[in-house]
Amino acid sequence: MPTKKPAAEVIPEVKERAHKPKSGLPVIELKAVGRTFPGPAPVEAFKPSDLRIDQGEYVSIIGPSGSGKSTLLHLLGLLDRPTTGNYLLDGIDTGALGDNARAGLRGSRIGFVFQSFHLLHHRSVLENVELAQIYNRMPRKERKQRAINALERVGLSHRLNFTPRTLSGGERQRVAVARALVSEPSLLLADEPTGNLDTEMSRDIMAVFDDLHRGGLTLAVITHDLDVSRRAERQVQIIDGQLHEK
Amino acid sequence: MTDLTPTVRDRAVVQHPKLGIRDLFEEMVSGLLGRPGRLILTALGTVLGITALVSTLGLAKTAGNQIVSRFDELSETRIVVSPSENGFGGNESTSSIPWNAEVRLARLNGVVAAGTKSDVDISGALSRSVPVVDPLGINEHQISVIATSGGLLEAVRGSIRTGRYFDNGHSDRADPVVVLGPAAAQRLNIFRLDTQPAIFIGEQSFTVLGIIDDVAREPDLLNAIVMPDGTAREFFGLSAPAEVHIDAQVGATALLANERMTIADSGVESNMVQIALTPDSPDSLRTQASQGYTAVRQDVEGDVNALFVVLGAVSLLVGGLGIANVTLVSVLERTPEIGLRRALGAARRHIAAQFLLESTVTGLLGGIIGASVGVLTIVAVSAVRDWTPVLEGYLPFAAVGLGAVIGLIAGTYPALRAARTEPIAALRSS
Numbered sequence: 001m002p003t004k005k006p007a008a009e010v011i012p013e014v015k016e017r018a019h020k021p022k023s024g025l026p027v028i029e030l031k032a033v034g035r036t037f038p039g040p041a042p043v044e045a046f047k048p049s050d051l052r053i054d055q056g057e058y059v060s061i062i063g064p065s066g067s068g069k070s071t072l073l074h075l076l077g078l079l080d081r082p083t084t085g086n087y088l089l090d091g092i093d094t095g096a097l098g099d100n101a102r103a104g105l106r107g108s109r110i111g112f113v114f115q116s117f118h119l120l121h122h123r124s125v126l127e128n129v130e131l132a133q134i135y136n137r138m139p140r141k142e143r144k145q146r147a148i149n150a151l152e153r154v155g156l157s158h159r160l161n162f163t164p165r166t167l168s169g170g171e172r173q174r175v176a177v178a179r180a181l182v183s184e185p186s187l188l189l190a191d192e193p194t195g196n197l198d199t200e201m202s203r204d205i206m207a208v209f210d211d212l213h214r215g216g217l218t219l220a221v222i223t224h225d226l227d228v229s230r231r232a233e234r235q236v237q238i239i240d241g242q243l244h245e246k
Numbered sequence: 247m248t249d250l251t252p253t254v255r256d257r258a259v260v261q262h263p264k265l266g267i268r269d270l271f272e273e274m275v276s277g278l279l280g281r282p283g284r285l286i287l288t289a290l291g292t293v294l295g296i297t298a299l300v301s302t303l304g305l306a307k308t309a310g311n312q313i314v315s316r317f318d319e320l321s322e323t324r325i326v327v328s329p330s331e332n333g334f335g336g337n338e339s340t341s342s343i344p345w346n347a348e349v350r351l352a353r354l355n356g357v358v359a360a361g362t363k364s365d366v367d368i369s370g371a372l373s374r375s376v377p378v379v380d381p382l383g384i385n386e387h388q389i390s391v392i393a394t395s396g397g398l399l400e401a402v403r404g405s406i407r408t409g410r411y412f413d414n415g416h417s418d419r420a421d422p423v424v425v426l427g428p429a430a431a432q433r434l435n436i437f438r439l440d441t442q443p444a445i446f447i448g449e450q451s452f453t454v455l456g457i458i459d460d461v462a463r464e465p466d467l468l469n470a471i472v473m474p475d476g477t478a479r480e481f482f483g484l485s486a487p488a489e490v491h492i493d494a495q496v497g498a499t500a501l502l503a504n505e506r507m508t509i510a511d512s513g514v515e516s517n518m519v520q521i522a523l524t525p526d527s528p529d530s531l532r533t534q535a536s537q538g539y540t541a542v543r544q545d546v547e548g549d550v551n552a553l554f555v556v557l558g559a560v561s562l563l564v565g566g567l568g569i570a571n572v573t574l575v576s577v578l579e580r581t582p583e584i585g586l587r588r589a590l591g592a593a594r595r596h597i598a599a600q601f602l603l604e605s606t607v608t609g610l611l612g613g614i615i616g617a618s619v620g621v622l623t624i625v626a627v628s629a630v631r632d633w634t635p636v637l638e639g640y641l642p643f644a645a646v647g648l649g650a651v652i653g654l655i656a657g658t659y660p661a662l663r664a665a666r667t668e669p670i671a672a673l674r675s676s
Contacts (some may be wrong), residue, residue: 070674079589079669092260100593104262105593114673122280134273135263153657179590217490 026091027186027218028053028076031087035071045071047244048084051236053187053220056212060232061222065210068241073191073222077110078102090186107136111180111188115171115195125151125175126160132179150178154208171199177208181217188212190221194228206231265596267435274603284576288605289612291568292649296616297623299558300320300645304624304637306551313634323358323501324463325492327519330532341486342530345475348414351523352491356498361398362423362487363464366391366478371448373471375434387433391447392470393478395489401491409439411458414437416455417474422481424452429469431457445556448470450481464491490523494535503535564653569656577664585672589663598665602657609653613646620645 004094015228026093034048053059063188073097074080077086078094087094090109094102111132118129129147138146151157154174164172180188188208206228213219213233229235235246251342265273278285292360303327329341337603342349343362353362371388396413399406407428416423424445426436436443444451452473461467501518508515509525516528524530577584584597621642 022584056464074670077525077589079673097260099262099263102592103588103591104260105591106263107263112589114586116582118582118589118673120280120583120586123276127276132590135265135587135593135596137261138266140266149635
């Protein structure tokens with residue numbers, strides 16, 4: 001492994017950036033976006049709503065199960081298309097894009113963190129993080145160093161060659177966070193990131209999110225957990241497919 | 247990595263995802279090697295199919311060749327020329343075969359040995375080995391007499407037990423000499439030649455030059471008194487040789503006896519042997535040569551091949567279905583991985599390409615192993631049976647290619663299915 005910097009070196013640097021002024025540019029703009037699932041009895045899972053998330057914001061979207069959280073996550077993550085309205089990501093109207101371009105946007109501008117980590121068990125921690133760069137035209141030479149940097153950032157530089165099976169749940173989720181960071185996304189989109197973790201590990205991950213926020217990253221965390229939700233600087237509630245600012 | 251605001255990029259530029267060939271191969275390799283047990287099981291179907299195909303095709307060829315080499319030695323090298331039945335000279339007394347047939351034929355390429363052979367009419371004379379006429383006739387035997395040229399023994403692949411065969415000098419001088427077939431010698435009680443035995447045919451005595459041990463063709467020589475052509479002509483009035491026997495090189499039969507050619511001057515069309523023997527009237531002769539065995543070989547090989555190819559194809563089909571099945575199961579099992587890759591920016595075609603490549607390489611590996619095992623099987627069976635292993639040179643390579651093609655075809659449906667998987671569904675299903 002090349003240069004093994006201690007994880008501690010990174011964190012203080014982050015703090016220097018803690019009060020970085022926000023640019024105020026919108027990362028996400030939902031304009032009357034709604035999603036109805038067709039069927040004999042069509043289900044309006046997400047009612048037409050507006051939502052704007054600016055660069056550097058840390059937003060939590062909280063709601064009980066069945067409230068339309070997942071639908072919103074899929075819409076924000078370009079995994080699903082709205083039935084009405086316009087969704088602008090970094091100012092790009094995604095409604096006009098084909099599958100291919102949407103995949104390109106996903107790969108380069110959105111970092112996903114899932115409840116169940118979604119790591120490849122037969123690949124090393126480093127390879128799992130590198131995987132996020134193979135589809136988005138990242139030169140091969142840069143990938144490894146970027147993956148190492150991302151893992152350092154989440155404090156896992158000592159686990160590069162471990163397989164995910166040998167890691168704790170919290171460490172696995174940190175690998176997933178590193179994977180989400182490595183492509184320098186416009187938005188980190190987390191779906192119940194602490195859903196499979198115990199209290200201590202949850203705190204661990206939330207601390208990582210706080211760090212990232214201080215570093216200027218835009219975060220949207222979707223959760224049903226009030227404790228997780230409260231860590232965000234802005235909370236949006238979703239009830240019966242309707243958004244409410246808290 | 248300290249500043250987490252995205253690097254400056256044109257906010258309006260949307261880059262399409264791209265997967266480099268090298269990355270695709272690396273993903274394929276780790277996808278396969280990550281589950282070695284599954285890889286082996288998946289490849290096993292193709293291994294068996296290709297092994298069956300290669301070994302059966304090879305063994306069919308080997309066995310076919312074996313059958314032929316047994317036929318070949320005696321039958322495919324044999325040519326017999328006799329007066330034609332419907333031409334003039336339809337009986338022995340007017341046979342147009344020249345006395346020097348042996349010399350004429352020796353000039354032809356492909357002829358190993360040639361000799362004339364004629365039954366001699368001795369008008370019912372009895373043969374005996376003692377000079378005394380026994381009124382009871384106990385020592386007198388009715389033994390057929392055959393006249394040949396000096397080269398006949400070689401032409402029928404015969405061997406001498408003791409003494410020697412006569413040569414054309416004996417014939418030219420019409421020496422009263424004979425060679426005995428082993429059965430004839432036994433009946434005449436002649437086993438040794440150091441006493442310079444003689445036999446009597448009727449009242450004429452002949453010196454015994456040798457005793458035949460065995461012949462591969464024309465077994466009537468074994469129970470006959472054999473004398474030179476010239477001797478038979480002198481003592482029994484043989485008018486012309488009745489048959490010419492030729493021992494040809496393997497593969498020369500067709501050229502010598504079966505291929506028709508035209509004499510430029512006269513426009514007469516015949517085969518080379520007949521033209522060499524009787525250039526003025528080649529049609530007065532007819533030639534018997536095995537023309538069937540090459541065809542027989544091809545038939546046998548064709549039959550065996552057809553059977554085995556069907557067997558091999560069935561096993562390949564089963565192998566292909568095996569790959570398709572396991573790949574499909576693998577796709578279903580790896581649905582979360584597909585979802586993840588889609589979330590990380592993979593386009594549908596990247597997912598399809600990866601699974602297609604994985605199944606193609608699985609088929610290729612199966613083909614390589616199968617072709618190797620197949621060749622080893624052919625060699626092993628040949629070693630046990632003491633055969634010469636024969637295999638078309640292209641077969642192992644074609645088999646490897648076939649394995650890859652099967653993997654490709656078998657992987658098409660699972661790969662398309664993987665590509666159609668919606669990322670939402672894929673991510674949810676864990």
